[in-house]
Amino acid sequence: MATNHREEALRYAAQHQQAHLDELIEFLRIPSVSTQPERREEVREAAEWLAQAMRDAGLENARVIDTAGHPLVYSDWLHAGDNAPTVLVYGHYDVQPAEPEDQWRTAPFAPQVDGDYLIARGVSDDKGQVYIHVKAVEAYLHGAGSLPLNIKFIVEGEEEIGGPSLGEFVPQHKELLTADVAVISDSSMMAPDQPSIVYGLRGLCYMFVDVSGPDHDLHSGSFGGGIDNPINVLCHIVANLKDEHGRVLIPGFYDDVQPLDEEERELLAAVAVDENRVLQTTGAPAVWGEPEYSLLERLGARPTLDVNGIVGGYTGAGSKTIIPAAAHAKISMRLVSDQDPHEIAQLFEAYVMELAPPTVEVTITRNGMASPSINDFNTTAVAAASAAYGEVFGKEPLMRREGGSIPVVGDFQKHLGLGTVMMGFGLPDDRIHSPNERFYLPNYFRGIETMICFMDDFARRE
Numbered sequence: 377m378a379t380n381h382r383e384e385a386l387r388y389a390a391q392h393q394q395a396h397l398d399e400l401i402e403f404l405r406i407p408s409v410s411t412q413p414e415r416r417e418e419v420r421e422a423a424e425w426l427a428q429a430m431r432d433a434g435l436e437n438a439r440v441i442d443t444a445g446h447p448l449v450y451s452d453w454l455h456a457g458d459n460a461p462t463v464l465v466y467g468h469y470d471v472q473p474a475e476p477e478d479q480w481r482t483a484p485f486a487p488q489v490d491g492d493y494l495i496a497r498g499v500s501d502d503k504g505q506v507y508i509h510v511k512a513v514e515a516y517l518h519g520a521g522s523l524p525l526n527i528k529f530i531v532e533g534e535e536e537i538g539g540p541s542l543g544e545f546v547p548q549h550k551e552l553l554t555a556d557v558a559v560i561s562d563s564s565m566m567a568p569d570q571p572s573i574v575y576g577l578r579g580l581c582y583m584f585v586d587v588s589g590p591d592h593d594l595h596s597g598s599f600g601g602g603i604d605n606p607i608n609v610l611c612h613i614v615a616n617l618k619d620e621h622g623r624v625l626i627p628g629f630y631d632d633v634q635p636l637d638e639e640e641r642e643l644l645a646a647v648a649v650d651e652n653r654v655l656q657t658t659g660a661p662a663v664w665g666e667p668e669y670s671l672l673e674r675l676g677a678r679p680t681l682d683v684n685g686i687v688g689g690y691t692g693a694g695s696k697t698i699i700p701a702a703a704h705a706k707i708s709m710r711l712v713s714d715q716d717p718h719e720i721a722q723l724f725e726a727y728v729m730e731l732a733p734p735t736v737e738v739t740i741t742r743n744g745m746a747s748p749s750i751n752d753f754n755t756t757a758v759a760a761a762s763a764a765y766g767e768v769f770g771k772e773p774l775m776r777r778e779g780g781s782i783p784v785v786g787d788f789q790k791h792l793g794l795g796t797v798m799m800g801f802g803l804p805d806d807r808i809h810s811p812n813e814r815f816y817l818p819n820y821f822r823g824i825e826t827m828i829c830f831m832d833d834f835a836r837r838e
């Protein structure tokens with residue numbers, strides 16, 4: 377019976393590919409940029425749109441839930457019976473800013489199909505991957521009349537800004553969100569035909585450093601040599617955060633980093649990372665980083681520190697001789713287990729204040745925080761995910777760590793006791809967070825098929 381339903385769902389998905397693509401394009405037209413206050417209404421519009429798409433797919437109780445920040449979207453379908461497992465699907469409908477917009481070959485919120493790719497902001501991260509789950513549910517409910525298991529969706533609008541709303545919602549709504557496993561599609565595969573399951577995620581600690589000196593820009597001839605320069609000071613601080621090999625110099629920074637054991641290094645070594653492909657993807661002239669770790673280890677299993685933006689002084693045409701009044705930097709650290717983002721923030725603050733001379737004022741502000749996480753990969757859900765990938769892609773998935781952060785994985789673990797299976801369908805060269813973000817369309821459709829197979833397989837195993 378269940379297997380019949382699966383075949384019916386797969387047939388439905390195959391017959392509705394064009395509609396599934398057209399709807400995704402509609403979703404992508406809504407510029408739900410969570411970090412820009414002027415996009416607030418559009419962020420809500422994307423939430424409302426998604427809730428309606430969930431209703432249309434046959435999901436029940438679909439609703440937009442207000443928070444202090446951007447709204448959450450919830451829906452469920454709970455008629456598979458008490459013996460059937462329940463899956464909680466998480467994703468995010470907010471996107472990164474499109475800037476710099478002049479580097480896009482097509483308008484970021486006017487999705488374009490280009491050969492096998494769909495190009496638009498948020499198509500891979502994460503609207504396309506969220507929509508895979510909605511369409512897999514639709515394939516069962518419209519194509520076969522029921523799902524093999526119970527399912528709940530919680531989709532947030534603050535992932536890209538490390539917003540607090542979902543983190544506050546989870547412990548307050550344990551009953552609503554209770555499930556047997558969480559499934560997240562917000563990561564990438566190794567290559568178009570090589571699926572992977574992510575078992576480790578980095579955390580995040582994001583700091584703003586503001587340096588101010590004189591209360592207005594000064595003539596550098598009249599005051600240079602007598603009044604300190606906030607940009608010079610900020611550069612001195614930044615230069616002392618890392619050494620030339622990429623090691624972070626903040627005292628205590630590595631104290632809680634779990635060393636990679638031999639077993640895991642071997643597991644990771646099975647995932648061949650092609651250095652040339654990394655260079656091609658990034659356009660950078662060479663790779664870089666801690667010499668005693670492999671490229672893959674550096675990209676996922678080691679912590680980092682990066683300046684994301686730095687401004688100050690005169691940057692217009694021509695020259696202007698001043699000692700600027702202020703300089704600002706935005707600095708992020710990617711963390712690995714068991715680094716605690718709040719402890720790292722404290723270490724960062726203490727070290728930067730120590731570097732700061734009394735000739736300027738330094739203000740440090742904490743921004744997004746996310747805990748790193750490691751998931752068990754010997755579970756029935758992971759086995760079902762592997763089988764589903766194997767069936768659709770014809771290849772077993774590789775196990776790997778991902779360099780990005782998904783804060784909710786730690787929240788699910790801590791408050792709901794939930795393990796997470798990360799089944800990503802993006803690709804490393806999707807240019808997420810960059811101009812010309814894209815999604816490889818064959819894997820959008822295979823993603824829907826994979827989730828259809830996963831639901832059936834997981835229900836039978838449980």
Ligand SMILES: [Zn+2]
Pocket residue numbers: 468501502535562
């Ligand atoms: Zn994402």
